[in-house]
Amino acid sequence: MTNRLPQPKNIVTLEENTSAAQIKEVTDFDGAVIVPNLICTDLLARFNSEVDRFFVEQRRNEIMSIDPEADKFTRRLAGLAARTHCFADIILTDRILDWAEACLDGANYDIQLGSAQVLEVWPGAPTQVIHQDGGYAPFHLRGADKPEVIASCMIALTDFTADNGATRVIPGTHKLDIDWNEVSHRPETVPAVMRAGSGMFFTGKVAHGAGANMSNAPRRGMTLCFYAGYLKPEEAHTLVISRERARQLPPRLRQLLGFTSYYGRGRSKDEKMPMAWQYEIGDASQYLERGPIA
Numbered sequence: 001m002t003n004r005l006p007q008p009k010n011i012v013t014l015e016e017n018t019s020a021a022q023i024k025e026v027t028d029f030d031g032a033v034i035v036p037n038l039i040c041t042d043l044l045a046r047f048n049s050e051v052d053r054f055f056v057e058q059r060r061n062e063i064m065s066i067d068p069e070a071d072k073f074t075r076r077l078a079g080l081a082a083r084t085h086c087f088a089d090i091i092l093t094d095r096i097l098d099w100a101e102a103c104l105d106g107a108n109y110d111i112q113l114g115s116a117q118v119l120e121v122w123p124g125a126p127t128q129v130i131h132q133d134g135g136y137a138p139f140h141l142r143g144a145d146k147p148e149v150i151a152s153c154m155i156a157l158t159d160f161t162a163d164n165g166a167t168r169v170i171p172g173t174h175k176l177d178i179d180w181n182e183v184s185h186r187p188e189t190v191p192a193v194m195r196a197g198s199g200m201f202f203t204g205k206v207a208h209g210a211g212a213n214m215s216n217a218p219r220r221g222m223t224l225c226f227y228a229g230y231l232k233p234e235e236a237h238t239l240v241i242s243r244e245r246a247r248q249l250p251p252r253l254r255q256l257l258g259f260t261s262y263y264g265r266g267r268s269k270d271e272k273m274p275m276a277w278q279y280e281i282g283d284a285s286q287y288l289e290r291g292p293i294a
Contacts, residue, residue: 008170008190011200020098023201027103027151031174031206034192038199039090039155047086048157048220051077051118073125073213077118079240080222081249081257088253091116091224096153097252099201100226103151110229110263113237113256114150118157120220121165125213130170130187133225134204144177149228150204156194157220165213166191167200167221174205229262230276247288260285 012026016037026033039047054077080087091097091113104111134142134150141149160166168189191211192200202208204225213219227233237257241249246259254260261274261284279286280293 008188009172010190011169011171011192013194018095020095020102023095023099024102027099027201027203030171032169032171032192032200032202032208034194034198034200035095036195036198038093038095039197041197043086043089044157044197047084047090050084050086051157051220054083055120073122075120075122075218078115078235080116080118081237081253082241082245087116088250090155090222091256092250092252096199096224100151100153103148103203104226104228105147110255111226112229112231112233112258112262113235114225114227114231115234116222116224118220118222119210120218121210121213122218123213123216125165125210127165127168127186127212128209130168130183130189130207130209132173132205132207133202138231144175144205148203148205149231151226152202152204153224153226154192154200154202155222155224156196156198156200157222158196158218160192160194160198160219160221161215162191162193162211163213164215164217164219165211166193166219167208168192168211169200169202170207173207174203178207226256230264233258243288243291254285254288258284259288 009030011032011034012030013034013036014022014026016035018035023033023035055075077083101111133152134148154167168191170187170189187207189209189211194200225234238259241257246254246257249257258277261278262276264275273281274283277284
């Protein structure tokens with residue numbers, strides 16, 4: 001692998017009515033792109049209100065992560081499908097799912113939600129270490145010449161500015177084989193400056209990390225990480241969400257959360273014989289009605 005780092009270019013911002021195909025065209029080329037007004041103001045306000053209820057009593061935590069120092073200034077909220085109602089409306093946005101499926105070869109492999117977290121970065125937070133979301137994938141699936149197995153969307157729940165620590169990216173790094181554990185210096189990055197409700201789409205191979213919050217107010221965003229269906233997700237959704245709650249969710253969201261089986265390339269869901277994540281040699285969705293065997 002090489003440690004040669006490119007001179008970063010600015011992140012492209014597309015028109016708000018851009019199609020999923022156009023978004024993918026840019027992420028294929030640059031690794032990241034911003035789409036303004038991805039979420040309408042009403043939905044954004046309602047979701048932030050739901051999140052506020054959980055953050056009111058929660059102190060800044062020190063959850064272990066790839067950068068524990070930065071997390072001393074970060075509040076995180078997971079289990080969003082269980083805790084909020086608006087989350088379903090956000091994640092089921094057509095352009096988000098269409099882009100994720102295209103990135104992860106969704107026509108041949110089921111995609112799933114690997115994780116979804118709200119992150120609130122407080123003043124004083126240092127710059128997060130540069131990393132790739134795809135670093136989670138098994139070693140044999142990593143590398144610029146390998147297919148994408150992770151694709152992410154960062155949604156700005158408040159304005160993202162250079163001063164308040166907007167996510168910083170090195171566009172083009174998804175095309176390079178760089179071992180970020182061997183990069184000893186802090187590379188040059190560019191901030192994903194965007195208004196609340198906008199989204200940054202980026203591949204699992206592009207290098208990025210939260211910027212330092214040098215403002216006097218917290219910055220809030222939500223990450224949606226989609227995985228190829230054959231990877232184990234970061235969040236154990238089926239342990240977090242009750243059967244009763246899962247039955248209330250839209251079918252597409254249930255599938256993304258793992259309440260259905262993985263079929264894989266060339267297998268039809270009509271065959272009733274999933275490749276993985278089976279329930280009694282059948283589809284895992286039966287669990288919602290029948291419950292555990294013992």
